[in-house]
Amino acid sequence: MEELFCIGCGVKIQSEDKEAAGYTPRSSIVKAEETGELYCQRCFRLRHYNEIVDVHITDDEFLKLLHEVGDSQALVVNVVDIFDFNGSIIPGLSRFVAGNDILLVGNKKDVLPKSVKDGKVTQWLTERAHEEGLRPVDVILTSAQNHYAIKELINRIDELRCGRDAYVVGVTNVGKSTLINAIIKEITGDKDIITTSRFPGTTLDKIEIPLDDGSYIFDTPGIIHRHQMAHYLSAKDLKYVSPKKEIKPKTYQLNPEQTLFLGGLARFDFVQGEKQGFTAYFDNNLKLHRTKLAGAEAFYDKHIGNLLTPPDAKEIAEFPQLVRHEFTITEKTDVVLSGLGWIRVNGQAKIAAWAPEGVNVVIRKAII
Incomplete structure (x- = not known):
């Protein structure tokens, strides 16, 4: 039987174990043959009912993906949350990506007070990145939610990758999948292909986005940063750690x-x-x-x-x-x-x- 994958989170589809990643009833698989849209049950429930179904992904699997990034000749697009920079740094990323170029993307620019100038935030992010051992070739500020600077980001990725693949990496809850959705929409016009939510750990496997020159943009799972407040809150309280509007100090x-x-x-x-x-x-x-x-x-x-x-x-x-x-x-x-x-x-x-x-x-x- 042909292997099938969820177009929301990228996980391999299976119909045997309800508790495991990728579970989808057989009836949904048959229906998807007509519609062309196959989601695992977890993504389906998240998209339509805003319900999260916990699936356990091991640290070893995340490390394996990071090693894959390091072993590739690629541009690394590292998405961080401007609102939570310290909590959105991937520990040891500079070691994993080896000699690959890094484009640092500061997401959620819209959450900072409007009085804060982009140039100052960019300089601040560059300084903080250097403290973490990262030497990004450029820093771009975006808001995935408001589609701010998405065209500029796409153009910069295209310039910097020089025909190579691009891997988008980030810890959970930085808005990475929302950013990828915005990029896809800008390129193809398709909306909300990748499952997004406030919940840490939504993308379960690498998702491939083909580019015109035969290369790919790979969306990887969010690396779980266990020292974030989000991991200690109930679903209804996550709104307090994921601001959607400009902060009023x-x-x-x-x-x-x-x-x-x-x-x-x-x-x-x-x-x-x-x-x-x-x-x-x-x-x-x-x-x-x-x-x-x-x-x-x-x-x-x-x-x-x-x-x-x-x-x-x-x-x-x-x-x-x-x-x-x-x-x-x-x-x-x-x-x-x-x-x-x-x-x-x-x-x-x-x-x-x-x-x-x-x-x-x-x-x-x-x-x-």
């Missing part, structure tokens, strides 16, 4: 020994320093609450699940404990909670950021 004048709660997901303590403004960059729907540091732990225990949400009351039992990370800041700095957002510290301060166990907290040069 909120500035709080804090005295030492004051605390900001970021819903019930995280916390920021101003431990020591002169009174100053701290600017919060998070999804507009995330409720922030200011209180005194002295009683912050008791306040959290009392109000988690009601005043401080998400998580809601039903989700508290499954939500990890918050872990404290302390920093001494000497210049304008972003304190980043991976996948959730960041707080800009403007001057000298001793601060502590609390995040769920397993979620990275880092400091970096301020982006804004």
Whole structure:
């Protein structure tokens, strides 16, 4: 029997194991022979009902794909999330891609305040990439959701690949498949061929997009970055870590020994320093609450699940404990909670950021 593949996520179709990747009822396969559109049940349910069906992909399979990229003579199109740069870097990518050229694509440009200039963001991304050992040949800013700069991206890929294949790589939830969909639509006019969602880990196998010169653009699965906030949230709460609209920064004048709660997901303590403004960059729907540091732990225990949400009351039992990370800041700095957002510290301060166990907290040069 001819091997069949899902046109949504690229996984091999099978009708034997309902729990395994690629499961599709035989009746759907027969119907697809007429329509020419064959989706696995997972993609079908995601597209039509916004339901996710978990399928386990091993780290070894992701590593195998990265090695395949490194063994190819190709252009590597590395998509990162501008909103969550630190959480969207693939660990060790420079090692895997060997001598291949890298085009760095900063997606979700539309989420940053409009006042932020493209040139400044591009320079900032270049500096951060260099810190990670990456030397991109160029940096392009896009918004896959709004089709911003898609034509420019296609032209740049074509210029830089010099007749070679192009591999699009990125961690989960950076908007990579949405970007590929935008590229396909621009090239062919087809809409929403690849399954997209807010859920980490949607593309299950390499998807080939043929180009006129016989080369391909390969869309690869999102590499799972286990230190992102998204991996600790329920499906309904993922909206708080995937902003779809321009962020409206909120500035709080804090005295030492004051605390900001970021819903019930995280916390920021101003431990020591002169009174100053701290600017919060998070999804507009995330409720922030200011209180005194002295009683912050008791306040959290009392109000988690009601005043401080998400998580809601039903989700508290499954939500990890918050872990404290302390920093001494000497210049304008972003304190980043991976996948959730960041707080800009403007001057000298001793601060502590609390995040769920397993979620990275880092400091970096301020982006804004």
